[in-house]
Amino acid sequence: MEAAVTVSHLSKQYKLYSSPLRRITDSLFGTKSYQEFTALDDIDLVFPKGEVIGILGKNGSGKSTLLKIITGVTRPTTGSVTVNGRIAAMLELTAGFDPELTGIENIYLKALSMGIPREDIKERLDDIISFADIGEHIHEPVRTYSSGMKSRLGFAVSVHVDPDILVVDEVLAVGDDVFRLKCIERMKQFRQQGKTILFVSHSLFTVKAFCTMGLWLKEGKQMAYGELGPVMRQYELFLKEEKARTVKVRRAEGKDAPVEKSDILAVRHVRLLNEIGEETDTFACGEDVTVAFEYEVKRPIDHLNFGITLRDAEERELFLSERRGQAQALHAEPGVHTMRITLKKPNLLNGRYLLSGELWDNDSTFYVGFCNKRPFTMVSESYLGSGVVRFEYEFQND
Amino acid sequence: MFRSLAAVVGTNVRHAGQTFHMALIELKKTYASSSLGLVWAAVKPTLFILVYWFGIQFGIRGGKDDPGEPFLLWLIAGILPWFFISECLVQGGTSIRRHRHLVTKAVFPVATIPTITEISLFLVHLGLLVAATVVFAVTGRLTWAFLQIFYGAVCLFLLMWVLDLFFSALVVVSRDFEYFLKSAVQVLFWLSPILWRVDRIREYRWLYWIVRANPISYVIEVYRDAFFGRVCFVHTAQLACFWAEMIVGVLLACFVYKRLEGEFADIL
Numbered sequence: 001m002e003a004a005v006t007v008s009h010l011s012k013q014y015k016l017y018s019s020p021l022r023r024i025t026d027s028l029f030g031t032k033s034y035q036e037f038t039a040l041d042d043i044d045l046v047f048p049k050g051e052v053i054g055i056l057g058k059n060g061s062g063k064s065t066l067l068k069i070i071t072g073v074t075r076p077t078t079g080s081v082t083v084n085g086r087i088a089a090m091l092e093l094t095a096g097f098d099p100e101l102t103g104i105e106n107i108y109l110k111a112l113s114m115g116i117p118r119e120d121i122k123e124r125l126d127d128i129i130s131f132a133d134i135g136e137h138i139h140e141p142v143r144t145y146s147s148g149m150k151s152r153l154g155f156a157v158s159v160h161v162d163p164d165i166l167v168v169d170e171v172l173a174v175g176d177d178v179f180r181l182k183c184i185e186r187m188k189q190f191r192q193q194g195k196t197i198l199f200v201s202h203s204l205f206t207v208k209a210f211c212t213m214g215l216w217l218k219e220g221k222q223m224a225y226g227e228l229g230p231v232m233r234q235y236e237l238f239l240k241e242e243k244a245r246t247v248k249v250r251r252a253e254g255k256d257a258p259v260e261k262s263d264i265l266a267v268r269h270v271r272l273l274n275e276i277g278e279e280t281d282t283f284a285c286g287e288d289v290t291v292a293f294e295y296e297v298k299r300p301i302d303h304l305n306f307g308i309t310l311r312d313a314e315e316r317e318l319f320l321s322e323r324r325g326q327a328q329a330l331h332a333e334p335g336v337h338t339m340r341i342t343l344k345k346p347n348l349l350n351g352r353y354l355l356s357g358e359l360w361d362n363d364s365t366f367y368v369g370f371c372n373k374r375p376f377t378m379v380s381e382s383y384l385g386s387g388v389v390r391f392e393y394e395f396q397n398d
Numbered sequence: 399m400f401r402s403l404a405a406v407v408g409t410n411v412r413h414a415g416q417t418f419h420m421a422l423i424e425l426k427k428t429y430a431s432s433s434l435g436l437v438w439a440a441v442k443p444t445l446f447i448l449v450y451w452f453g454i455q456f457g458i459r460g461g462k463d464d465p466g467e468p469f470l471l472w473l474i475a476g477i478l479p480w481f482f483i484s485e486c487l488v489q490g491g492t493s494i495r496r497h498r499h500l501v502t503k504a505v506f507p508v509a510t511i512p513t514i515t516e517i518s519l520f521l522v523h524l525g526l527l528v529a530a531t532v533v534f535a536v537t538g539r540l541t542w543a544f545l546q547i548f549y550g551a552v553c554l555f556l557l558m559w560v561l562d563l564f565f566s567a568l569v570v571v572s573r574d575f576e577y578f579l580k581s582a583v584q585v586l587f588w589l590s591p592i593l594w595r596v597d598r599i600r601e602y603r604w605l606y607w608i609v610r611a612n613p614i615s616y617v618i619e620v621y622r623d624a625f626f627g628r629v630c631f632v633h634t635a636q637l638a639c640f641w642a643e644m645i646v647g648v649l650l651a652c653f654v655y656k657r658l659e660g661e662f663a664d665i666l
Contacts, residue, residue: 014664015661015664020571020572020574020665021571021572021574023571023572023658023661023665024568024571024572024658027657027658027661028654028657068502068663071505072505073501073502073503073504073505073663074502074663074664075660075663087505089503089504089505091502091503091504092499092503095499095503095504096499096500096503096504098423098427098430100427100430101423101426101427101430105423105426105430108419108423109420109423112416112419112420112423113420113500113504113506114504114505114506115416115505115506117415117416118415118419141430
């Protein structure tokens with residue numbers, strides 16, 4: 001195993017000064033008049049060549065500091081980092097762009113600031129422009145760009161540096177899905193070329209899809225490192241526990257903040273009833289289908305609305321009820337309420353159907369499903385036709 | 399101290415090409431969004447010269463000229479380096495803070511940032527210098543002594559490089575130094591013999607020597623000597639004083655810069 005980056009006993013303390021002038025006197029005379037904040041605490045590991053390492057951790061856990069030290073932007077307090085190969089840092093895609101200069105001029109500016117000679121940029125200019133894919137805008141000042149266009153341009157420049165080690169810090173959060181896919185595609189290419197990628201993202205999904213190894217940092221300490229699977233499991237477990245803890249603490253403190261949906265509204269006893277009120281999931285064709293449930297409102301809700309969706313067995317939507325109006329407002333004051341929704345004499349033919357239903361508040365911030373694709377069957381003894389819906393028809397033969 | 403000097407100068411020399419290209423882009427950046435572009439670099443100094451000339455020549459002196467040296471020309475020769483100095487003090491002093499993305503988001507030779515700003519301003523200065531040379535040539539005043547202008551330009555560049563390096567590092571740590579620089583510009587303008595002649599204060603012995611020891615005065619005097627065909631190297635005391643200051647200054651600036659450099663990324 002060849003090492004791309006070797007980190008040995010790395011610690012970083014930030015110096016917190018009450019006055020900036022103290023920092024100057026400290027630097028010049030070697031005195032110490034600051035408080036320390038430990039951002040990284042004795043990190044010791046090897047990033048092997050050709051791996052994609054996802055760095056996990058919450059905000060402030062030291063992820064960015066670690067990447068900054070590896071790229072050489074800032075220095076460790078103790079310990080050392082050895083980098084084996086050319087490193088390209090994508091700490092912020094749009095950093096270094098000047099709003100008044102055109103896209104092309106900014107390509108030169110950014111590439112120069114990354115240490116690429118002008119001649120090399122000229123060679124790669126066409127590649128960069130076609131990867132950024134922003135059309136004629138490339139000749140316009142960057143201030144006229146949308147934020148997505150800016151990141152595209154930034155990413156395009158960064159990946160054309162041709163690095164051995166690519167450091168990516170939460171840069172894919174911007175830009176649309178198409179662009180994100182393009183970026184991931186490009187990074188996969190890097191991986192196939194045997195290059196090393198250090199990857200920070202808050203999207204666990206992306207990390208899972210893309211990384212081969214994982215490093216979990218918590219408050220500057222190295223909690224787990226190795227194969228992605230085990231590290232990811234530990235991290236997810238930690239997140240779950242932590243969530244449970246905050247919920248508990250909040251409840252203990254009696255805080256008003258919404259904790260979980262079930263603390264606002266709970267749905268109970270969802271049943272399908274036939275015309276004579278028996279619970280069943282088999283109905284005769286042409287019979288009323290009723291869904292009945294009980295819901296308890298625990299905190300006042302502004303205008304509770306409902307909607308139902310009827311699908312056939314292949315999950316094609318047959319009917320979506322009206323969802324925009326205020327006419328379907330339910331009782332929303334705290335307490336227990338019952339609710340019955342009846343499909344009047346549905347002309348459904350033999351077969352299996354799925355019923356879904358939701359409740360939501362006025363501005364759709366709160367949203368609860370009371371049944372999700374609940375199956376029921378229509379049967380008839382006589383043959384009524386084939387298909388999904390039965391239409392009444394007449395005929396006239398002269 | 400000598401190690402700091404070697405490190406800072408070494409960084410600048412190694413990245414000379416990159417620095418120059420960055421300076422060109424910075425120059426472009428400054429004038430990019432105006433349709434007249436670089437013309438503005440000439441308009442502002444011209445206006446200042448005309449205003450000072452009007453106010454002093456007519457307002458204060460009642461239209462009289464000193465023999466052999468029309469006040470307007472004398473003013474141009476002296477104020478030319480000052481335009482560069484004043485721009486450099488503020489823009490060069492804040493250069494690292496303004497380019498913080500290069501410090502915190504990229505792996506960049508930070509010691510070249512003040513140089514980048516200085517070169518871009520120096521290019522403007524050279525343009526103005528050519529214009530002034532044309533004016534002096536038309537009035538038939540240029541002699542071989544004008545070649546001293548190259549020496550003057552080198553002195554000017556070095557002086558501001560030292561000051562920019564020193565202050566740009568301090569401004570990163572505290573913006574107090576930025577405000578100090580902005581107020582110092584006005585003070586230095588009147589303390590330096592730009593609008594007035596050093597000879598006038600010859601009777602005040604101490605004051606006279608303090609003004610003459612001011613490196614800005616030295617550069618201005620060299621420029622005036624070059625434009626008016628006098629030999630500047632005869633002022634040996636001033637020459638020695640200037641270079642002594644430069645040697646001490648460059649060592650001190652590099653030392654302070656190097657001591658603070660490691661903290662830049664954490665502060666910005």
